[in-house]
Amino acid sequence: MGEVLTLASRDVGDVEETWRQFVPSAALQRVDPRTFGFSWTSAALPGFSVVSYRLSASVQSAIQPDDQLMACRVASRGAWVGTPRGDLNAGLPWLALDGPTTARWQQQADVRALVFDRSEAEDGARRMTGDDRFSLRSATVGASPVDRDLGAHWERVFQHIAGTLFVPGRSSAIVEAELRRHALHTTLAVFSPAFVAALERSAQRGAAPRTVRRAIAYMERHAHEPITIDDVALAADISPRGLQYAFRRALDQTPMEYLRGQRLAGAHADLQEATGVSVSEIAQRWGFASASRFARHYRDAYGRSPRQTMRGR
Incomplete structure (x- = not known):
């Protein structure tokens, strides 16, 4: 089950120490301690964490999550977010992948983040697309959402995931597996046109009754376990998108409905x-x-x- 952490403090060191449990490269710079205070809530699952905190102070922070994929939103008036390649739109979520990202704000900010282990996220992307060559790098994943609507969608998904995982006892291993997949799928769809294109390429165009039978047998054996559609597709030797098509053609329903x-x-x-x-x-x-x-x-x-x-x- 996910580990939920809540914390409130007026100690600058507590923020950095807590952040580094989730993003080891996190650092606070130029902190004004006079009005400092923060409240933190997070949920940690294997290879995936959800973080939400409010920080009262004028702050500059920096991260460089080399072994991680982190999508974040800093909600604050006058916030600025930048990378060595240029400034980002601070009114939207942004993604840190390769190289440093710096953010600063005045007085108060609400920070929301989804943090993935990079190698596990890449494996997940490959399972979703059926493309064993798909990789997470700056050439395939951007720092900014594809458009503003998708940025707003990421925020809604974050609220849904946080609202479930932040309540102890509200989720089960099955729920957590689905939420982890949903978080990764949404994040990649929002920041990576290459991921969306790979999903489109993976759609199977022919009927696959044998594939459907393998998928059904797997689901019937493992429905009580925290399996996702990616696991079902892997067991049936087909991409998740191809499995969707095959189920629609054979049963007029989706694998998730089954x-x-x-x-x-x-x-x-x-x-x-x-x-x-x-x-x-x-x-x-x-x-x-x-x-x-x-x-x-x-x-x-x-x-x-x-x-x-x-x-x-």
């Missing part, structure tokens, strides 16, 4: 046998972070609410 059906079936069985657990706990066990969304999907599948099933066992 996997959700398997997990709903598992939750249904647990509800029928439940003793001493809540509907919310069973929903989380089967990968549904939102109890209301779980209830909606469950009612669509079984014609009754999860609570009615539990009471009628």
